[in-house]
Amino acid sequence: MAAGLEHIRPWRTIVRRKSRQIMVGKIAVGGNAPISVQTMTNTPTSDATATIDQIRRCEEAGVDIIRVSCPDPEATTALKTIVQAAKVPIVADIHFHYKRAIEAAIAGAACLRINPGNIGSAERVREVVSAARDNGCSIRIGVNAGSLETDLLEKYGEPCPEAMVESALDHARILQDLDFHEFKISVKASDTFLTVAAYQALSEAIDCPLHLGVTEAGASRSGTVKSAIGIGSLLWAGIGDTIRVSLSAEPEEEVRVGYDILKSLGLRTRGVNIIACPSCARQGFDVIRTVEALEARLAHVSEPISLSIIGCVVNGPGEALYTDLGFTGGGKGAGMVYMAGKAHHKLSNDDMIEHIVELVEAKANEMRSADIALDLASSH
Numbered sequence: 001m002a003a004g005l006e007h008i009r010p011w012r013t014i015v016r017r018k019s020r021q022i023m024v025g026k027i028a029v030g031g032n033a034p035i036s037v038q039t040m041t042n043t044p045t046s047d048a049t050a051t052i053d054q055i056r057r058c059e060e061a062g063v064d065i066i067r068v069s070c071p072d073p074e075a076t077t078a079l080k081t082i083v084q085a086a087k088v089p090i091v092a093d094i095h096f097h098y099k100r101a102i103e104a105a106i107a108g109a110a111c112l113r114i115n116p117g118n119i120g121s122a123e124r125v126r127e128v129v130s131a132a133r134d135n136g137c138s139i140r141i142g143v144n145a146g147s148l149e150t151d152l153l154e155k156y157g158e159p160c161p162e163a164m165v166e167s168a169l170d171h172a173r174i175l176q177d178l179d180f181h182e183f184k185i186s187v188k189a190s191d192t193f194l195t196v197a198a199y200q201a202l203s204e205a206i207d208c209p210l211h212l213g214v215t216e217a218g219a220s221r222s223g224t225v226k227s228a229i230g231i232g233s234l235l236w237a238g239i240g241d242t243i244r245v246s247l248s249a250e251p252e253e254e255v256r257v258g259y260d261i262l263k264s265l266g267l268r269t270r271g272v273n274i275i276a277c278p279s280c281a282r283q284g285f286d287v288i289r290t291v292e293a294l295e296a297r298l299a300h301v302s303e304p305i306s307l308s309i310i311g312c313v314v315n316g317p318g319e320a321l322y323t324d325l326g327f328t329g330g331g332k333g334a335g336m337v338y339m340a341g342k343a344h345h346k347l348s349n350d351d352m353i354e355h356i357v358e359l360v361e362a363k364a365n366e367m368r369s370a371d372i373a374l375d376l377a378s379s380h
């Protein structure tokens with residue numbers, strides 16, 4: 001929510017759960033840090049070139065943290081090159097073999113995703129924690145409903161919030177007993193209800209940062225809906241410090257959806273936020289095709305700019321009052337351009353897309369220049 005508007009818009013206030021802060025490389029997670037967006041590569045990690053290319057696309061989409069799987073020595077060997085090339089912190093995904101975790105820490109991973117209980121003996125866990133501590137790594141404890149420990153399944157009968165939280169706390173205790181506290185936890189399930197209930201319970205049981213996600217959510221459209229419901233409801237309740245949207249889609253699409261969820265709740269403001277009507281017979285131009293074209297043309301803009309694209313004058317002027325730029329359909333093949341909430345000039349429908357792109361880019365350049373000037377002023 002915009003600063004200073006809490007007194008007139010109290011219904012938009014999100015009170016975040018108080019969590020302690022850890023570092024994942026240069027990214028702060030927890031405390032008052034912005035909620036970070038993560039994704040995971042799907043290229044073979046041993047193919048450093050392909051993995052770096054995918055990471056670059058995710059960086060362009062605005063990702064904060066990227067996870068890569070390290071199942072074998074070839075992967076951890078390539079990891080050093082990948083870490084050096086990446087502009088964002090890299091999390092090494094480790095499932096069973098403790099040596100992969102140690103190799104990943106030495107290779108420069110910013111965080112290790114492990115389940116301490118899967119690593120093996122207490123001595124092996126100690127070695128992994130020692131490697132993490134020596135190399136400045138944090139750890140994510142990743143609990144998944146699909147791979148709960150046998151004794152917990154026997155105790156509870158099925159994956160349930162109580163079983164997932166008990167698993168998470170058992171793993172956390174292993175690290176705490178070794179005086180290692182730079183960890184965050186996830187308790188993911190493909191069932192949205194189970195995911196939300198598990199995180200709600202965990203949020204009250206421990207103060208570490210929480211990594212949110214609905215795992216194996218599905219294809220792009222259905223997975224986005226499930227993730228928005230699960231992750232969104234938790235964030236709205238103030239729970240969660242970093243998120244990963246799990247889609248059967250390219251990683252950069254996960255990043256975009258993650259930002260869209262955060263933008264819808266006013267928790268992050270990266271990129272152009274397009275307010276658009278669903279269109280009806282009143283529309284003065286093809287709203288659907290126009291919005292599709294503008295989303296594609298403006299995907300490169302990272303500055304937080306609001307843009308309203310409304311088909312007619314019923315709601316158009318009202319929506320434009322609250323956006324940086326706007327276009328409202330009129331008659332005779334033309335509409336009205338709004339700037340800072342006020343009607344500014346008429347524009348032909350034929351020239352609309354190019355002109356709006358120019359206006360958005362000009363606004364982005366203006367904001368960028370202002371930020372640079374502010375940075376220069378504060379450094380003197």
